[in-house]
Amino acid sequence: MKTDQTSTYAKAAPYLMLAPALAIILIFKIYPILSVFVKSFIRDGQFSLKTYYILSQDATFWNSLLTTLKMNVVMIPLQVILSIILALLVNLQLKGISVYRTLLYLPVTMAISVASITWRMMANYNSGVFNSILSATGIGRQGLFTDVHQALWFIVIMATWKGCGYWMMFILAGLKGVDTSIYESAKLDGAGYFKTLFSITLPMIKNSLLFVIVANTSANMLLFAPMQLITDGGPQNSTNVLMYEIYKSAFRNGNQSRAGALTSILLIIVLTVVILQFKLLNRDKEEENG
Amino acid sequence: MKGNLKRVITSIMAGSMALSLASCGNSDTSGGSSASAGTEGENKGEVVIHLMMSNSQKTGVSAAVDAFNKAYAGKIRCEADYVAFNDVFETLETLMSNDSTEYDVFAADGPNVAAYVKRGYLKSLNQWFSEDEIKEFSDAMITEGTYQNQFYGAPMGNSSLILYYNKSLLQQAGINIDFDSITSGNRLTWEQLVDYAKQAQKILDPDGTNGIYGIEFQQVGRVYQMNVLPNSLGGAQISSDGLSVDGVINTEPWYTALHWYQDQVNDNVFTRGISADETSSYFMSNKIIFYLGTTALPTAFANNNFSDYGYTYVPCFKGHEKDLKTSCGSWTLGLNVHSTKQDAAAEFIKYLTLGDGADVYINASGMVPALTRQFTEDLAQKMPYMKIAEYEVEHTALVRAITPAYNEYSTSLNALWDNVRNGADVEDSVQNCVNDLNTAFLEYK
Incomplete structure (x- = not known):
């Protein structure tokens, strides 16, 4: 009887320990998601598909969807590749390398709102430091955040500056976990730097990379602070990403139904991309197991 | 035993949910x-x-x-x-x-x-x-x-629009304008104002390194004041049902006003890269010669010990004297x-x-008073610019767009003014704005 009781409590213990976290996830994650999804079908207190119908004809929505995808198609690979390069560099055994590591991580410590305002000031057409440099070098003043062709890419540069140090640290942690004897064996076998990198280093840090790619995708898909604080979605909607469109619908225009529909669409996109990334990165493992 | 376990887990889950919901609810009912x-x-x-x-x-x-x-x-x-x-x-x-x-x-x-x-x-x-x-x-x-x-x-x-000018900058530039002769029926034109501004800039800031601008609106980039330009050429704010700008902003008065404004920004007469929150500081620090703003400004000027300014009626476009409109509302x-x-x-x-x-x-x-009884001699003596405001409120004031989608309207129109200021193609910007608002207004139809 006592053994039975002990075994029951042993079985219950993990559930009990998980319960608070599960409750928080249910209340603060799952419930809002479901609530937003339901709201997207409610208009004037009644069930309606009109919001989705209007969205299907809404040029602003399609433009913001395209902008979101365009920005992320460039930004996610850029940040991941740069983070890998930076991690490889700061993983070198050199005197004073920790100083570089700290410098590269420094932008992460700055709040995104502070970073946005600082960059806005630095990019000011009249008095910004970027334009002073461009002017002094003879290139001439550029619109940067106020130019329809430059604004989105300047936000990509800013977000990359701000984010790479963070992702670099996860990859660096992965690199530190690789047994150095493997590199020595590869060297003895005559493998060059790039052969070692692509055949040993990257496959060995696959789990770190998977986390970085997935987390980076979610973070960048939901990026909107620079759009709110610097460009206001402009110029000419060129930085009006889906997340900013959601913010405007919910908090400026008081249109909960539209905000709900846009959030549901963004959520589906993020989930789809993340699932695809999981599938692709786990394919080799499955093939090995299979 | 299994039943007990389930009950324990269920109770804990329900308890946590209830506690969390109660705490959420508190913030609402409080x-x-x-x-x-x-x-x-x-x-x-x-x-x-x-x-x-x-x-x-x-x-x-x-x-x-x-x-x-x-x-x-x-x-x-x-x-x-x-x-x-x-x-x-x-x-x-x-x-x-x-x-x-x-x-x-x-x-x-x-x-x-x-x-x-x-x-x-x-x-x-x-x-x-x-x-x-x-x-x-x-x-x-x-x-x-x-x-x-x-x-x-x-x-x-209420509010109104007044043209303020920096006395010291005009004096330094040697520009003499007979402001006393300016009345509600005999105003400066925008064309004259730009001309004066350019003359002054040539003397005060010949190579553009002193950062002195000719003209600026207090609320640059906001429909509240910027729409005065197309309105003063005969352009309307919005359709009569308040749910369309198609056929309103893609018309001659708007195109003319937007092109004119962009030309002046390109010529450095109007500012670029300065936000509405910053313009008054620029005026008070002698960086803007002519400044269009509300009647609340003299209080702010006094608080900042800035007194070297004068004021007069808002200009009109040459040939459109009767179309003149000023901003109002509050x-x-x-x-x-x-x-x-x-x-x-x-x-x-x-x-x-x-x-x-x-x-x-x-x-x-x-x-500016919203009550007509408040326009008294006493007020005019205390705040002489209220005489100008009183005239504008009664004769030239145009109410902003009346629409249930005003937030969407102002967001899109503000962006239009910003885009044009930043050098975007005027026709494309107007078309984008019309497209944005066509779909935004669908929500209200």
């Missing part, structure tokens, strides 16, 4: 501080009402609130919160879309009244304001505060439809808009 404050107040036989106001109006409103609290001591007390101008609209949307009772009275910017009514945020004031009382306000302000024949937004004040006070203290709140609104509070507000804020 509606929050007002309810508790109200109870506190009622114990003393005093009803406490809560007001949310933009901090841009703090000087005038806080003086009026103090006067109200003094006049109604022991009966009604108002506690006011002043929210930053850039956050006030979003704070209001967040609260009211959740049926909040946190504030009994809130600041509703004139053109937003229709939108707030459409969303069910405002209670009609007709049961507290008689027809005669409503008629005490100037026509433009009645129009702004009324939606579907019901009066929702009681105006605290904050109104709206009654929260969910307020549980509506009578007390309405009493407060009447005091601040019709009663003694209105006078306190006008004197402290420098805003």
Whole structure:
């Protein structure tokens, strides 16, 4: 009887320990998601598909969807590749390398709102430091955040500056976990730097990379602070990403139904991309197991 | 045993959920501080009402609130919160879309009244304001505060546009303009103003390194003042049903105004890269020669010890003297439809808009009176520029777009002005704006 009781409590213990976290996830994650999804079908207190119908004809929505995808198609690979390069560099055994590591991580410590305002000031057409440099070098003043062709890419540069140090640290942690004897064996076998990198280093840090790619995708898909604080979605909607469109619908225009529909669409996109990334990165493992 | 385990887990889960929900619910019902404050107040036989106001109006409103609290001591007390101008609209949307009772009275910017009514945020004031009382306000302000024949937004004040000029810069440039000869019927034209500005800039800042600009609007990039340009060429704000800009902003007056403005920005006459929050500092630090702003500015100038300025009537476009339009409108006070203290709140609104509070507000804020009776000789002596404002309110003022989609309208139009200022193609920008608003207005059709 006592053994039975002990075994029951042993079985219950993990559930009990998980319960608070599960409750928080249910209340603060799952419930809002479901609530937003339901709201997207409610208009004037009644069930309606009109919001989705209007969205299907809404040029602003399609433009913001395209902008979101365009920005992320460039930004996610850029940040991941740069983070890998930076991690490889700061993983070198050199005197004073920790100083570089700290410098590269420094932008992460700055709040995104502070970073946005600082960059806005630095990019000011009249008095910004970027334009002073461009002017002094003879290139001439550029619109940067106020130019329809430059604004989105300047936000990509800013977000990359701000984010790479963070992702670099996860990859660096992965690199530190690789047994150095493997590199020595590869060297003895005559493998060059790039052969070692692509055949040993990257496959060995696959789990770190998977986390970085997935987390980076979610973070960048939901990026909107620079759009709110610097460009206001402009110029000419060129930085009006889906997340900013959601913010405007919910908090400026008081249109909960539209905000709900846009959030549901963004959520589906993020989930789809993340699932695809999981599938692709786990394919080799499955093939090995299979 | 398994059943017991399930019960234990279920109880814990339910307990956690209940606790969390209870804590969430608290923030809602606390509606929050007002309810508790109200109870506190009622114990003393005093009803406490809560007001949310933009901090841009703090000087005038806080003086009026103090006067109200003094006049109604022991009966009604108002506690006011002043929210930053850039956050006030979003704070209001967040609260009211959740049926909040946190504030009994809130600041509703004139053109937003229709939108707030459409969303069910405002209670009609007709049961507290008689027809005669409503008629005490100037026509433009009645129009702004009324939606579907019901009066929702009681105006605290009005606003107008005045052309300020920097005396010292004009003197340094050797530009002599006979401002005394300028009257409402004999104004400067925009063409003359640009010419004067360019002449002055050539002398004061020949190579552009001193950063001196010719002309700027106080609220650059905002429809409130920028639309004056197309309006003064005969362009309208919005269609008559308030739900279209197609055929309104893609017309000759708008294209002409937008091209003209872009040309002046490109010529460095108007500024680029300076926000609406910064323009007054530029004017006060002798960086802008001609400055178009509201009547509230002299108070700000005095607070900053800046006195080297003059003022005159807003210019018109040559050949369009009769089309001249000036901006108007201001904050109104709206009654929260969910307020549980509506009578007390309405009493407060009447005091601040019709009663003694209105006078306190006008004197402290420098805003243009919304009540026609307030244009007195005494006011004109104290604030001589009010004579200009009085004329503009009566003859040239054009109310901003009346539409339930004003937020969408102003967001898109503000972006249009910014895009044009930043060098975007005018025709493309207008078309983008029309497309944006065509779909935005669908929500209201």
